[in-house]
Amino acid sequence: LSSKFESLDYDICENSLLIDEERTKGYQFIAKKDLLRWVIMIFIGIFTALIACCIDIAIEEGSGVKFNFLKKQVDQCVEDGCLSIPFLYWILCNLVPVLIGSLLVVYVEPVAAGSGIPQVKCYLNGVKVPRIVRVKTLIVKAIGVTCSVLGGLAVGKEGPMIHSGAVVAAGLSQGKSTTLRKDFKLFTYFREDHEKRDFVSGGAAAGVAAAFGAPVGGVLFSLEEGASFWNQSLTWRIFFCSLISTFTLNVVLSTYHGRPGELTYSGLLNFGKFDNTSYDFIEIPLFILMGILGGLLGALFNHLNFKLTVFRIRNITKRYVKVLEAVLVSAVTATVGMGMILYTNDCKPLGDDPTKYPVQMYCGDGQYSAIGAIWFQTPEGSHKLTSILMFFAFYFFLSCWTYGLSVSSGLFIPSLLTGAAWGRVVGMGMEYMFPDKSWVNPGKYALIGAAAQLGGVVRMTISLTVILIEATGNLTLGLPLMITLLMAKWVGDYFNEGIYDTHIRLMGVPILEWEPPPLSRNIHATEVMSTPVISFSSVENVGRIIDILTNERYNGFPVVDTPMYNDGRTFGKIRGLILRSQLIVMLQHKLYNETAESWSHKGYTLKLFRDAYPRYPTIQQVHVSDEERHFTVDLRPIMNPSPYSVMHSSTLPRIFKLFRGLGLRHVIVVNDNNEVVGIVTRKDLARYR
Amino acid sequence: LSSKFESLDYDICENSLLIDEERTKGYQFIAKKDLLRWVIMIFIGIFTALIACCIDIAIEEGSGVKFNFLKKQVDQCVEDGCLSIPFLYWILCNLVPVLIGSLLVVYVEPVAAGSGIPQVKCYLNGVKVPRIVRVKTLIVKAIGVTCSVLGGLAVGKEGPMIHSGAVVAAGLSQGKSTTLRKDFKLFTYFREDHEKRDFVSGGAAAGVAAAFGAPVGGVLFSLEEGASFWNQSLTWRIFFCSLISTFTLNVVLSTYHGRPGELTYSGLLNFGKFDNTSYDFIEIPLFILMGILGGLLGALFNHLNFKLTVFRIRNITKRYVKVLEAVLVSAVTATVGMGMILYTNDCKPLGDDPTKYPVQMYCGDGQYSAIGAIWFQTPEGSHKLTSILMFFAFYFFLSCWTYGLSVSSGLFIPSLLTGAAWGRVVGMGMEYMFPDKSWVNPGKYALIGAAAQLGGVVRMTISLTVILIEATGNLTLGLPLMITLLMAKWVGDYFNEGIYDTHIRLMGVPILEWEPPPLSRNIHATEVMSTPVISFSSVENVGRIIDILTNERYNGFPVVDTPMYNDGRTFGKIRGLILRSQLIVMLQHKLYNETAESWSHKGYTLKLFRDAYPRYPTIQQVHVSDEERHFTVDLRPIMNPSPYSVMHSSTLPRIFKLFRGLGLRHVIVVNDNNEVVGIVTRKDLARYR
Numbered sequence A, B: 001l002s003s004k005f006e007s008l009d010y011d012i013c014e015n016s017l018l019i020d021e022e023r024t025k026g027y028q029f030i031a032k033k034d035l036l037r038w039v040i041m042i043f044i045g046i047f048t049a050l051i052a053c054c055i056d057i058a059i060e061e062g063s064g065v066k067f068n069f070l071k072k073q074v075d076q077c078v079e080d081g082c083l084s085i086p087f088l089y090w091i092l093c094n095l096v097p098v099l100i101g102s103l104l105v106v107y108v109e110p111v112a113a114g115s116g117i118p119q120v121k122c123y124l125n126g127v128k129v130p131r132i133v134r135v136k137t138l139i140v141k142a143i144g145v146t147c148s149v150l151g152g153l154a155v156g157k158e159g160p161m162i163h164s165g166a167v168v169a170a171g172l173s174q175g176k177s178t179t180l181r182k183d184f185k186l187f188t189y190f191r192e193d194h195e196k197r198d199f200v201s202g203g204a205a206a207g208v209a210a211a212f213g214a215p216v217g218g219v220l221f222s223l224e225e226g227a228s229f230w231n232q233s234l235t236w237r238i239f240f241c242s243l244i245s246t247f248t249l250n251v252v253l254s255t256y257h258g259r260p261g262e263l264t265y266s267g268l269l270n271f272g273k274f275d276n277t278s279y280d281f282i283e284i285p286l287f288i289l290m291g292i293l294g295g296l297l298g299a300l301f302n303h304l305n306f307k308l309t310v311f312r313i314r315n316i317t318k319r320y321v322k323v324l325e326a327v328l329v330s331a332v333t334a335t336v337g338m339g340m341i342l343y344t345n346d347c348k349p350l351g352d353d354p355t356k357y358p359v360q361m362y363c364g365d366g367q368y369s370a371i372g373a374i375w376f377q378t379p380e381g382s383h384k385l386t387s388i389l390m391f392f393a394f395y396f397f398l399s400c401w402t403y404g405l406s407v408s409s410g411l412f413i414p415s416l417l418t419g420a421a422w423g424r425v426v427g428m429g430m431e432y433m434f435p436d437k438s439w440v441n442p443g444k445y446a447l448i449g450a451a452a453q454l455g456g457v458v459r460m461t462i463s464l465t466v467i468l469i470e471a472t473g474n475l476t477l478g479l480p481l482m483i484t485l486l487m488a489k490w491v492g493d494y495f496n497e498g499i500y501d502t503h504i505r506l507m508g509v510p511i512l513e514w515e516p517p518p519l520s521r522n523i524h525a526t527e528v529m530s531t532p533v534i535s536f537s538s539v540e541n542v543g544r545i546i547d548i549l550t551n552e553r554y555n556g557f558p559v560v561d562t563p564m565y566n567d568g569r570t571f572g573k574i575r576g577l578i579l580r581s582q583l584i585v586m587l588q589h590k591l592y593n594e595t596a597e598s599w600s601h602k603g604y605t606l607k608l609f610r611d612a613y614p615r616y617p618t619i620q621q622v623h624v625s626d627e628e629r630h631f632t633v634d635l636r637p638i639m640n641p642s643p644y645s646v647m648h649s650s651t652l653p654r655i656f657k658l659f660r661g662l663g664l665r666h667v668i669v670v671n672d673n674n675e676v677v678g679i680v681t682r683k684d685l686a687r688y689r
């Protein structure tokens, strides 16, 4: 477990300042706060959707320019008989965006690499991944993903959109950006981990809603991947936020596409038209089999990607090597694509093509290259077995190689494409076997295959079912989708974890599972906790505080009565809990007892703490004179006066449930006399698995 | 708050027996239990669906017989010019089933009255409503709802189906039925509140899935209305359970309808066909207005029903009066229906009628009475303004009067019908105003109106959105539905609570909200808790246990060290917590210290406690001789050795979060020295609002 990750604190520090504030401001304040939460959610929804629109439109415009240019080159060259020139152009058109994207990611903001879903998952689980919700990350991510999609990599834009939603939420809800050095003095009451995390779950949901046009799916994603508890009113706000996001996206995109007011989302992937989407009894076993296959392929994908990631962590550490790898993958992808177009001969008549830019290549006039359409845009163009199989094989490995590169990239679309490819092969087999059944429809199997593959890789069930239903606008296939996804998850879980969890493990994040580890009831608090505990007394010497904060990296300290006798095992009666950040703010503002007359009449309030949130100064940045070191500070008005504590005889599952259920950061372990004997943090619990 | 409700205990009592069991049985046992949970969920799904099918089929067959009979009478009499005879027949055909249904409910199982959703909600919230998950209740409910629907009351069958699912789950998961005096010795490991409640949430979801064909909606219903925390693996099981339920229902019903294998659910209500279900910008304000109207109407409905229920509680207490009221409502309903058919003249040509049994009445040959179709089957037959408006007015008040009668009855269908009626009126207005717009479609407004009305009455949002989307099989209207439902909820909540919550309040159930009451941070544990506390010492005298259990009704007792001095305010150091049921089982099996040699070699295990679950004997049923009263029992191996406790300085919100978040039954309040000073239960917390 890496020590660079700090926890979020979902528990509210109910110190006397907060209680005073609540008492003086009364009901109106609560109502105002509640209203504001809704308002902020509206803005989160709108901004997330706008960013998604920007990415969408940039990609669409960009690829339009690129494809038109390439098509001209290729078509010209087919006549002239030259080959290498369009090929070089193609490679170039792919390399340049990928190079830009990966330079940005590697040199400007490395944390913007990948899909961002693992990081958002960590955040929702209660772990702060450094720099993950910053404006800089958002910008790099948005530009980066546009570049990688334009560069023809086997990536999608959906994961980054979800991450963008989270950043937007974290930024907007705070009413300030530390990166941009701008404090709008808005929403100061939401400057605490608890509120921020709530908003971020709304933002993630809005991201899903914008990426897939799936508002309900967004809510479920936030819950399935994130929240450990279900709060009705929060869920409603999240729902509202994803609603607004879908709506905004639809408005903007329909206007962009020249059909303003037509608010029906066109769907994520085009699986061909199916007017008749009923299914039959005897298909259920087939769906189950496809689910199993998806699980197997997903497990293979995750295993390969795991090995690759380990290799990358060990060997690809230099920055320029990372950029080089990205460029290499881009070149390989382009070469493979070009090769397939050249060496398979899969022509279809123009007119019924599903793509916007038909590629003629070596096909006769009035025809277009189906395999070209696959590579350029969507895999639904071709119906030729060999080309689909080849596409599947190449794309599977390419997308596996691509995920984890130092570029912004999502995993949804490549998995869906791979799955749709083998699903379509299954569909062809079915058509061959049951030529006269009305329910045999290759498009249906493509969708099921896509779901199975994606489910096998990411191992989500409910949220993914709903996302796919909403994204394809097809409700009748709900049941088959669910069956397939459940099977894919079960089979996949037999072999390894989902890809996101794999990456989270590799990052060393102390993430907490849903349930305490099995067979852990014989592990007691005394084994889990850290001891000796560094603690403070209610009125503490400034010098001691400075020394401890300088020498220790802990973030929370029990406040205790000075023990009557000290046997080195107990540390005084528990009085409260104080956070490093609170101590630092106190020292920074010199709230010493000895100088009380100079500040006490100003009535210091929570404002000091909110203004400093979330990037508190380090202890080195706080200047304390030698004289001041002999002063004292009174911790009692600031500390949390009733932290959750457990008895030393408690078992691990009980501590775990307390910790996870309430979203705590520190649990204090006490003995029979309520004396502190140890402290338990997230890292102590995450060690048990 | 009524004292007849006891709490469920979601917290697991980790006593040494459990730890021993876990240690000796090892991983395999855990894996087996986990597998069993899935298996039980399968059965819950299947049985819930089968019961729903039985109700469905009974109603369909019954109404077929009834309508054919009546139609013959009516058609004959229209020719003969008589009027009173078919009217009398009609009244009779309605009265008899309602009479049977209400007799059953009133004299056999009063708890089967109403929809059962409030009771299921209470159960999921953690309150045991007596007799609510018994087999007898299930039988009365199933027969009762068939009778009330057949009797032509303004009721639906959906609520009772959800309740049925909960009962099935509670019964199956325990592998025994105390009512039927049958113990299959199956699943004994699931005999505890924690597991049972998990299964019941699955059952409720399966009920929703069976009632509306909405598996995802079922999961969301269970979560929105029930669980206070979100557990991923539990959610997956719930999802699986509703999946199985939908599937079984589809298989059985499609076979019954003679189209075996066609697994596509036909949908709950027929809102007319809409091929073109897109919507336009300018409709959004209209949807908002409709949502507001729905909220207002819903609030009115709830207010009237509240007054009516209060009146009923005060005045309608005699059993026969309850039956009489049900019969009266049935007669009025029939009379109003007949009257409308007679006095409005709304004939439409046969052929395009949406109903199975067209009613000719006074219409010419080749025509049918649209208003007859409304009353008999579905409100979508008529397109005449006056008849729809009259239908709306009558049905609104009739359904309000009906809900709360002593019959089994659901609220969904009547609300949907009422809403569809005014929605259709709105649609007509739109058609009049925008005759040439393609998106004006009365069916769409009927659906929105139905959603608004139902949302205004029950105040669910996400789950209801998804249920309606799944039930109508229409995904494109998702966004309008959400907007409407959210508005309806907001507007309705401004005036009063949802109908289910109103009834829960009136029953006096100590239900816990999602959040602690606002502005409660200045309330401390000392004000919330009960004191003095009745407690036991670790080794306690049998006579004292008997006396206390006989004289007090408490269900939980702290186990303490005998205090060194007793000042009447503290009650010894906390050692654990023991439940009344545990004490009773110990006494029943005479596990005395003094007779240890006679039982200790048998190795008493958790089996004793599981066998007695959930209906433990009362203390009066336990026979203890005078000699045995001087014996002692050792509570330590049985008690929960590390109950969650809070400091006396804790605030109400902290206790509330602990209690609600972990699903506790008792929280012990301790002082600085870890001595018990008070105890907090659900009722203490529910008092604050």
Ligand SMILES: Nc1ncnc2c1ncn2[C@@H]1O[C@H](COP(=O)(O)OP(=O)(O)OP(=O)(O)O)[C@@H](O)[C@H]1O
Pocket (backbone or CB within 6 Å): A005, A006, A007, A008, A529, A530, A531, A532, A533, A534, A535, A553, A554, A555, A556, A557, A558, A665, A679, A680, A681, A682, A683, A684
């Ligand atoms: N006040 C303390 N005294 C002694 N040990 C502590 C104290 N606080 C934390 N620890 C221990 O130090 C180890 C690492 O601390 P960790 O970084 O998790 O704590 P933290 O920084 O307070 O919390 P987090 O990083 O989760 O915000 C853990 O094993 C923890 O139990």
Ligand SMILES: Nc1ncnc2c1ncn2[C@@H]1O[C@H](COP(=O)(O)OP(=O)(O)OP(=O)(O)O)[C@@H](O)[C@H]1O
Pocket (backbone or CB within 6 Å): B005, B006, B007, B008, B529, B530, B531, B532, B533, B534, B535, B553, B554, B555, B556, B557, B558, B665, B679, B680, B681, B682, B683, B684
């Ligand atoms: N052991 C006890 N000693 C003293 N008071 C108690 C004790 N247990 C409960 N009470 C108090 O008695 C009142 C009613 O008790 P209640 O019926 O809620 O408790 P219970 O039966 O133990 O719990 P529940 O009914 O929720 O299962 C509450 O105010 C509670 O605080």
Ligand SMILES: [Mg+2]
Pocket (backbone or CB within 6 Å): A003, A005, A006, A007, A553, A554, A555
């Ligand atoms: Mg730390």
Ligand SMILES: [Mg+2]
Pocket (backbone or CB within 6 Å): B003, B005, B006, B007, B553, B554, B555
């Ligand atoms: Mg009680």
